[in-house]
Amino acid sequence: MSHIKRVRYRTRKHEVGDQPGAIIIPEDALKPxxxxxxxxxxxxxxxxxxxxxxxxxxxxxxxxxxxxxxxxxxxxxxxxxxxxxxxxxxxxxxxxxxxxxxxxxxxxxxxxxxxxxxxxxxxxxxxxxxxxxxxxxxxxxxxxxxxxxxxxxxxxxxxxxxxxxxxxxxxxxxxxxxxxxxxxxxxxxxxxxxxxxxxxxxxxxxxxxxxxxxxxxxxxxxxxxxxxxxxxxxxxxxxxxxxxxxxxxxxxxxxxxxxxxxxxxxxxxxxxxxxxxxxxxxxxxxxMVSNRMNEIMKVLTIISVIFIPLTFIAGIYGMNFARVDPVTNKQMPDNMPELYSPHGYVYALIGMGILAVIQVIVFWKKGWFTKL
CATH class of the missing domain: 3.30.460.20 (CorA soluble domain-like)
Structure with a gap:
């Protein structure tokens, strides 16, 4: 069966105040x-x-x-x-x-x-x-x-x-x-x-x-x-x-x-x-639409939670507070000691990767990935 179409209504032809008993033929009436x-x-x-x-x-x-x-x-x-x-x-x-x-x-x-x-x-x-x-x-x-x-x-x-x-x-x-x-x-x-x-x-x-x-x-x-x-x-x-x-x-x-x-x-x-x-x-x-939206939000939330600490780490090391003044070679107190560390970039990536894996394992054990 094809789709049932929208109901069409016909308007009344009678006017307000018409005489009772008046025979008014509809506009679309057929010959008898x-x-x-x-x-x-x-x-x-x-x-x-x-x-x-x-x-x-x-x-x-x-x-x-x-x-x-x-x-x-x-x-x-x-x-x-x-x-x-x-x-x-x-x-x-x-x-x-x-x-x-x-x-x-x-x-x-x-x-x-x-x-x-x-x-x-x-x-x-x-x-x-x-x-x-x-x-x-x-x-x-x-x-x-x-x-x-x-x-x-x-x-x-x-x-x-x-x-x-x-x-x-x-x-x-x-x-x-x-x-x-x-x-x-x-x-x-x-x-x-x-x-x-x-x-x-x-x-x-x-x-x-x-x-x-x-x-x-x-x-x-x-x-x-x-x-x-x-x-x-x-x-x-x-x-x-x-x-x-x-x-x-x-x-x-x-x-x-x-x-x-x-x-x-x-x-x-x-x-x-x-x-x-x-x-x-x-x-x-x-x-079902609400549940589907909730599942989408769940996925986005998990992704956001994983990347928030990684973004935090990347933000800290993106501040570029040098440990040593490149002009006077004077050591700056309370600045980043890791800024000029050998292989620091690799270590930072490895650390962020380990942190992401730990979060995924924790979320998995909590059942967050069930029926994504």
């Missing part, structure tokens, strides 16, 4: 692609288009079906307004759909419920993508809104086409659960990649440590912080759904939601474990 899946126990009917007409035609053709309307892309204010008018959706809900910085949540209204999740995944360039996924659930109808054109629910569509499990018979509440559970499952995939990256960094730490280890680990830690900021409200959202008495969330759906709640707890445990590992890697790397 609409897919309608109308299903019951006997059949599945699909249709695709780009405007409200495809939805209305499908409603007219499949009156006794449950409908999943999948909208990929949000760059169409008229479509949002038409959906709000036709289905009588509160403008505040439409605002939350297009303001793609919402935290996971669950809101109840008179005849529908609204929920938000976050789609987190690594793209082909290993950049962390954080997109909003919103759903509106009404009787026999669920509308999902996604920011991208990517396919994230192929498994759900395969189950729908194969009529596996209760997906065709348990109503739109079950479809909402299935989509949310798929999103939570992608968190496990993302955490598996982070775990592999942490293992790779740990291997580098023991074999070829350098400062990039700290940078890569810090980037993983930022990713884990983002995940933690998402999974906690996601858990609270599922808990709110479990506690609601809304008829759109049946007892059968709640049974499956308990499993999704357990998955959320598992994700949160993994995030906390990996955060501890990232902290340990950074601390261990800094400790």
């Amino acid at each position: 692609i609409i897919a309608v899946y109308s299903y019951n126990e006997k059949e599945l009917v699909t249709a695709e288009g780009h405007d409200l007409k495809i939805i209305l035609d499908q409603f007219a053709k499949c009156k006794d079906h449950t409908h999943w309307i999948q909208i990929k892309g949000l760059d169409d204010i008229k479509l949002m307004e038409d959906i709000g008018t036709y289905l009588k959706i509160n403008p505040l809900v439409l605002e939350d759909i297009t303001n793609t910085h919402q935290r996971p949540k669950f809101d109840e209204y008179d005849d529908y419920v609204f929920s938000v999740s976050r789609q987190i995944y690594f793209n082909e360039e290993n950049e962390l993508c954080n997109h909003q996924f919103s759903t509106i659930v009404k009787a026999n109808l669920i509308i999902s809104f996604e920011e991208t054109h990517g396919e994230h629910f192929a498994a759900v569509k395969a189950r729908l086409a194969g009529s596996k499990g209760a997906i065709r018979t348990a109503g739109p509440g079950y479809m909402c659960y299935a989509l949310s559970d798929t999103i939570i499952d992608t968190y496990f995939v993302l955490l598996a990649k982070i775990g592999d990256e942490l293992d790779r960094i740990e291997d580098r730490l023991y074999t070829d440590a350098d400062k990039t280890i700290m940078y890569d680990t810090q980037q993983l830690k930022r990713t884990l912080i983002i995940l933690r900021r998402i999974t906690w409200p996601e858990r609270d959202k599922i808990n709110d759904i479990l506690r609601t008495d809304n008829p759109l969330v049946t007892a059968e759906v709640k049974m499956f939601l308990h499993d999704a709640y357990d998955h959320c707890i598992q994700v949160m445990d993994l995030i906390e474990n990996y955060k501890e590992i990232t902290n340990s890697i950074i601390d261990l790397y800094l400790s």
Whole structure:
């Protein structure tokens, strides 16, 4: 796996004091692609288009079906307004759909419920993508809104086409659960990649440590912080759904939601474990750097200690206080008697060498040379 890249954040387009309920499309929004899946126990009917007409035609053709309307892309204010008018959706809900910085949540209204999740995944360039996924659930109808054109629910569509499990018979509440559970499952995939990256960094730490280890680990830690900021409200959202008495969330759906709640707890445990590992890697790397610096200082200290007395001796004999005045030949009291000694230079070097050897032997016995 290549290195995980720095997390990129998108700025909010909303201005301070904007009117509540205003639909403001993000600058990088994509044109919507609409897919309608109308299903019951006997059949599945699909249709695709780009405007409200495809939805209305499908409603007219499949009156006794449950409908999943999948909208990929949000760059169409008229479509949002038409959906709000036709289905009588509160403008505040439409605002939350297009303001793609919402935290996971669950809101109840008179005849529908609204929920938000976050789609987190690594793209082909290993950049962390954080997109909003919103759903509106009404009787026999669920509308999902996604920011991208990517396919994230192929498994759900395969189950729908194969009529596996209760997906065709348990109503739109079950479809909402299935989509949310798929999103939570992608968190496990993302955490598996982070775990592999942490293992790779740990291997580098023991074999070829350098400062990039700290940078890569810090980037993983930022990713884990983002995940933690998402999974906690996601858990609270599922808990709110479990506690609601809304008829759109049946007892059968709640049974499956308990499993999704357990998955959320598992994700949160993994995030906390990996955060501890990232902290340990950074601390261990800094400790290794400190130990390496201490070893370097130890070597320099030993060299300095050996040469200090030698420098002292060389300094004394470098003062050149002659024993005899070269002009008057008069003997100078308390001056160096060794200055004109035969072979004095050799004797001084031998003495300094012996002193250095003695110091090395003493340091060796004290264990100063251990693991230099």
